[in-house]
Amino acid sequence: MKVNLKMLSESLGLSQTTVSRALNGYSDVSEATRQRVIEAANQLGYQPNPQARHLATGRAEAIGIIYPFGEGDLRDVRFGEVVSGITERLAEQNLDLMIHSSRPDRELETYRRIIEGRRVDALVVARTRLDDPRIQFLQERNFPFVAYGRTNSRLPYAWFDFDNEAGGRLAVERLIGLGHRRIALIHAPLVLNFAKQRHAGFVAGLRAAGIEPDPALIIEAPLDRIGGYGAVGKLLALKEPPTALVVDTNVAGVGALRALTEAGWKPGNGMSLIVYDGIPTEIPLPYTVTGVTQATGEASGRAIADLVIGVLAGKRLEDLHVLAQPSIAPGETDGPPPAAQRRRAKAIGEETPG
Amino acid sequence: MKVNLKMLSESLGLSQTTVSRALNGYSDVSEATRQRVIEAANQLGYQPNPQARHLATGRAEAIGIIYPFGEGDLRDVRFGEVVSGITERLAEQNLDLMIHSSRPDRELETYRRIIEGRRVDALVVARTRLDDPRIQFLQERNFPFVAYGRTNSRLPYAWFDFDNEAGGRLAVERLIGLGHRRIALIHAPLVLNFAKQRHAGFVAGLRAAGIEPDPALIIEAPLDRIGGYGAVGKLLALKEPPTALVVDTNVAGVGALRALTEAGWKPGNGMSLIVYDGIPTEIPLPYTVTGVTQATGEASGRAIADLVIGVLAGKRLEDLHVLAQPSIAPGETDGPPPAAQRRRAKAIGEETPG
């Protein structure tokens, strides 16, 4: 019932060799024959057996992602999106995606199993850590992979990551552009890589504008809602509170927003607010919050797939880096600082300035 | 470098046949030889090539799930969890999971490609619809699969689903048990299968307690926050409002909660509230909301994997059904109705009743 190469070639009166080569685009088969073959293949619904092909070529035509399940649930919400983006792009190249899961404590063992079985041609390493034994493991064995997140490895490797530094900078630059000078930052502990990067971008943005960061305005807070809530309390208690606030995660952002609201804050009547990743849409608000947005999970997935394809094509690993750029999603929670508002109103009254 | 069967057998001075059979547990090899073989295999790190094995046996030792990307984002948050659960359980049987994605408009084509390529031994059909052409497609071709969600198919098939009816019933029974008689339901449009089922359970629960459902208390609302918000408005406007409320989705639940809060409601001072799936934890609340909870994504995934394994083992499809039972997650938003509270207090004052 299922037609194979032998049947197809017999029905055409050609050898298996010729049919195979015709289908795979070799030049030593005449165009006329190739057309005949392709037509017959469609006619009979011929589909080459991927396993036989794999056995013959050594290529699996699949890539894998090893997913440590049961670890930190909150980060996973995007996993489905990323996977979706990866498969979408891979499908265009007739590559499949295999998902393997492993106990976090037996990850390397799983990696060994997968690469020794050669079930996949390359791997995506998700949830990269700064010092990641998995990266080293793969590098030692010279197995192709793409890291979803940078690590400290000295050797070159392909990676995808978000430009957190640019994001921090983007937020602060926007506020500076609006006229703010006293800009606060609530950030997660700096041992977390993304927090460090966002913090660095924030500080760099300030300095670039000639503003020396005020330590009183830069507050480290635990990565949870309470953290954001408490940090806002400290800021509001200052003798001279900031005119603008950047919160580096939406988790802390929710808490910060709550504290602000309890203090009578409303958009436009005081401090400007920008929250990294925005406030989750599940939270009903009568206004939109200005945020720094990153690429969606699907877009990230597609970018990762492109990197994988590049790796398999043998491109130089040094060239296979994607640093996804964040952007500002304008909302209603930022604007000129109160003082500037007054000044500007005055300027307009005195006729348009140059 | 990579050791194969031939090398292993030569190093043992045995034939490939014997080594293969030893490793695969056939009885026509002596126990002594088997031990020798196993030890040598471990020693040399022998891993059979899965593709060669597939070619020889016809089994892919992998199952697939075809994921229609880009369709409805909100339902996807659990996808990662489900996948995680599936892979976890499959790994125990040395089965891999392949994820394929497809454009929603070309789904059947993708299904054809996968099953004709025989890249997988079975499929999981996600996001089942009531009349699902994919189910029919697979049944016609006699391809093993498990449906994640029931459909209208007449032929037997393996499925996993949530017992929404039980959930609706559970909620109402709890409220009845607390003494409520006037219990309202806010539900999504009944064309949605889950809404129909939860509604049915709700009504059945009422009837079982001898309470005739009051049409004024059963409100269909669009499946969004506004829907829940508006429906509560209608309920509160009634001359005799309900003493308890069940909301059949957490999306509408958020809106409902907002409307209640704006009307001055607090847990314990009026209406009892139960929300299906609970209120998302992202929403900060000073109290917990009583909810109907379903199996986690991971648990569902494991159950689905078990079904797949059952299908591959050739079990009767009629026996391969899992109807996951919901349960009540008690919170602080439900209690006896105001009238009962008074009555009970009185009863206690008059000495304990029988």
Place this chain on the structure above:
DNA sequence: ATCGTAGGCCAAAGCGCTTTGGATGTAAAC
């Protein structure tokens, strides 16, 4: 002594494809 049998092992034939190393025929070059 002979036969039957069972335990233990193996040679060889696939599985469905790709690829090497020709073979064949024809047109261009000598």
Place this chain on the structure above:
DNA sequence: GTTTACATCCAAAGCGCTTTGGCCTACGAT
């Protein structure tokens, strides 16, 4: 007319595994 050179096509050898069918040997039964 013989070479050379292409352009086409093909036979056969794998890829690494499973499995069929059979071959020995030893041993208890006859």
